Amino acid sequence: MIRLFKRKKIDLPDFWKEYEKSFEEKIPNDVNDVRFVVFDTETTGFDYFQDRILCIGALILVNWRIDVKKCFEIYIHQESYRKETAKIHGILKHDKADRLTELKALELWLAYIGNAVLVAHHAHFDVTMINRALARNSLPPMKNKVLDTGILYKKTLLRSNLIQKKERYSLDDLATKFDISKKDRHTALGDSYITSIAFIKILYKLKEKRNWTMQDLSARRKWWK
Amino acid sequence: MRSFIHDPKTTFTQRFLYMKNTISQRVADFLRKYPPFNELKNKDLELLSEQITIIYREKGSPIFLENENPHPDFYVVHKGAVALKKSPKNDIVDLCDEGDIFGLRPLVAHENYKMEATAHEESILYAVPISIFRPYAQQNLAVGTFLVESFASNTRNPYSKSHRGKLYGESTETIPNTTELKLFDLQPINYSKKPVTCSPRTSAKSIAETMTKKKVGAILVVKEHLPIGIITDKDLRNKIVTGDFPITATASKIMTAPVITYPGKLTVTQAQMAMMKNKISYLCLTEDGTTHTKIIGVLSKHDVLVALGNNPAVLIKAIHRARKTKQLKPIRNSVMKLLQGYLDQNIPIALTSKIIAELNDACVKQIIKLNLKKMGVTPPANFAWLALGSQGRSEQLLHTDQDNAIVFADVPDSKLPGTSAYFLQLAALINKDLHLIGYEYCPAEMMASNPKWCLSISEWKNVISQWIASPGGDEVLASSVFFDFNHVYGDSSLTSSLSDHIFSSIKKHPIFYVHLASGALQNPSPTGFFRQFLLEEDGAQKDRFDLKRRALRPLTEAARVLILSHEVKSVNNTSERFEKLMELEPQNEEIYLSCSYAFKALSKFRAKQGLLHNDSGRFITLDKLTKEEKVKLKRTFKTIKELQELVSVRFNVSNLLG
Structure with missing residues (x-):
């Protein structure tokens, strides 16, 4: 097994190696210094095997600042396409927007994120979709730490049997709760922005309870599962 | 940051953005609405x-400090509010809200900031890089003029009269160390831009009807858009009611003419002077200030008083007149100013909290009314809106959390889901509007928009019976919030039937008192063994004193269980409860008197702390208190301890705890 893994590593493209190398730098423990990449994907559907990513939108959040010119928004050319979901994301099969191949898109994506801590709403879905795409292109899964605003939000609620916590809080629920405009819902970058503001507000809410460090937020490596 | 971002060969935009940037478009949509970006x-x-950076700042955190080196950006407020403060007293010189610009000094001069900017509410800001913006200011005449005019004349935004924010907060030479309140006098005043008018041939009767319908005290008589006279309540009284003129007399016969006119650009002080000089209560505003140009509005004495905002009666009237929740927000700010004034003048806290509670109550009622109208359909059943917790006890001085509930009349089972849905929707609107005017959402979701707090009267009775019959920790907590309910709006028979039910249920299960009493004793005494203050041990409030949990709440909870055990209805306020207890138990008069006193002193203390730090006043940094304040605080703690002992003995709590 180990040997197999090693041999495979040699075949990996340069951009993957560069991505991997970025993890040599440790993630700072002070939440203010951490580079978060807040992202969202638009896909053809919710099936991990059948469906494909159409668009990835992301932004970088450092020290509570978002630099507008450093946003990430790419569209991917996909053969597989489903008409039913088009009314949600509004991406047509032959839209004139510049489309990239999946491999090129992944290359850009990995260069963009580096060792950043990823943040998404119901992150498991988006992370799995990207990891599937990586696998299709013979690449290993992403190595980043991941935080899920859906789970973090539940931690801000008081623990009491009187309050029925919902199983899942949608991004719409959060936007309403935190008074964020829902104008750009269902575009990848628009959803990323809503997620990032919700994320900031959640962090402050949690901070009121106690001072959080990066270690607290990602107490178990894959707790978002 | 990693090197690929600064890769000189390809710009970041070329590499990672292949289409329009959704976020920058949204930023542009926002900026387009405000000068100079328009x-x-x-x-x-x-x-x-x-090129903009979006920045989040939590409430109270600084954006820049006085004398700090200039930033490469200036700022636009996207959401929230930013206070510009000036030493030595840290007076708020200006409050910037949505669309206002601040921190422009580096654009104009290479100097350090002359003021401090802090987030007055939690805020989202756009940082505009000055190096990129400067060419626009130089090339575009309109942009340049806007900046120069604003900076030089130190005026408020010259584009809109009603605008509160000032462009360049930094230049204060002309307004040295004035408080926010005094500064207000120099502000442009808001007037009604759609004055009620009539023609010279309208009859007195229909004039009176119009004035009643539009709720105004004066009507302008207009001929070809020009003002020729004015009729006020006084004219109707002096001329019609006395019988001098018949009710059919035309406007031209009874009007006061000519009208005294002024130009539209008046400050509060100028308007006051004009009214005093002419001994009138209404000013007619025209384009150039003469009777030969078009009317642009009417300014009443009432508008002036609202602008001054120092009179509860005027504020109540303004609340009733509000047609949109947005209009209530500035009124609420005036209420806070009023509170500050009362505290400064040492007006008895019992009176102060009554007035403030009355104003808060009026705001909530108005919001409910407005939203009932918004729903379009009449409610499917009678209902009542209840305020719970501190609001229910009329003890809320500062904006704190909202706790509320809806109870509606029973409907047939088949109609229950539809009825619940209606009230939930109504509650959601109301909760949102309350949030908008400054009431935080309840973190425990004890709000009417939560399906568990929006029930029919029978459903509520069931829930309450359960709380009382099988009290656990959660049930005691819920009832402690709920049992202090106060009827705010709607059918009060529902509310009183609910309180009757509570008393009859408790009678059946007297053990509930013991649970309630033990709940009251759970909050530890405020001082430790050596009479030192007990401070919070962890969290963001580490080493601060929790005034609410350790001092106010033990008093509130003890008062509740004692008053319930006497089956006294409708006394909700904690200090009033202690006063009632003095009557009921003359043998304990002394201790209840000191409890009532302690509670009032602590509330006042909290309100002062809250206004000082623009927060809920709950947590106190002890080092900042004077020796006298500390002694006063400690004195109240002794009372709390005695009260807790009394409760413990009376309800035999030790049996339960043991």
């Missing part, structure tokens, strides 16, 4: 928007 060409604005 003067920019669309394309320029879009390019500028891509």
